[in-house]
Amino acid sequence: MGSHWVRPYPPGTGRWLVIVWEAVALALLTWATIRQFDLIGHGVRAVAVVLAAVWVIGAWRIVQHGVYVSSEGVLIRGLLRSRILHWRDIAGVHLHQATHRVGRWELQRDTTVVIERHDGATVNTELWAQGVDFHARPKLFRAVYQEIRRRHLAARLLPEN
Structure with a gap:
């Protein structure tokens, strides 16, 4: 049986602040990781891509929460x-x-x-x-x-x- 799920309230602005806060925190983690391990080239890209993917997935879950x-x-x-x-x-x-x-x-x-x-x-x-x-x-x-x-x-x- 298919259901049409409805959230009976609009998301609050605090939800978007959490998403922005997490983006800033992951950007700082990316910067600190690159500096700590003296990464260059592919290492920088790998860390950036992994942490960006974590943020996208987390942000999507926060939006759907x-x-x-x-x-x-x-x-x-x-x-x-x-x-x-x-x-x-x-x-x-x-x-x-x-x-x-x-x-x-x-x-x-x-x-x-x-x-x-x-x-x-x-x-x-x-x-x-x-x-x-x-x-x-x-x-x-x-x-x-x-x-x-x-x-x-x-x-x-x-x-x-």
């Missing part, structure tokens, strides 16, 4: 992997207040969207209120959360085939 919905379910695209959760396997979609601890310190509390499966497991999404897509757009974060909940409810109301 996020949560998509369709009539089939939810597609979560992370930096390293993607997964599909079918609506029939989802028990609920909830907001979760996340706390990050490093040793004795409690860092940043933030609101994320969590999907609860029927088997009791929870799946973290790529949606968080202070993330690159929603940091300056809290109303959009709530609207996306409501859209995913609405689609989940609509899918539960449809008769099974």
Whole structure:
């Protein structure tokens, strides 16, 4: 069954800043590698091509990163992997207040969207209120959360085939 996956929000400007930041970091790594190993000719080209390819692949994954919905379910695209959760396997979609601890310190509390499966497991999404897509757009974060909940409810109301 083919699905038309749609990201229910436009990417934030922070995403593009991350891509530019990574380009600068890889350019500095390229320069440092060439200087450190006194590379010339083909060595310079090889390092530049490899790190440029890493940047292109990483930038593409950053652009595609996020949560998509369709009539089939939810597609979560992370930096390293993607997964599909079918609506029939989802028990609920909830907001979760996340706390990050490093040793004795409690860092940043933030609101994320969590999907609860029927088997009791929870799946973290790529949606968080202070993330690159929603940091300056809290109303959009709530609207996306409501859209995913609405689609989940609509899918539960449809008769099974």
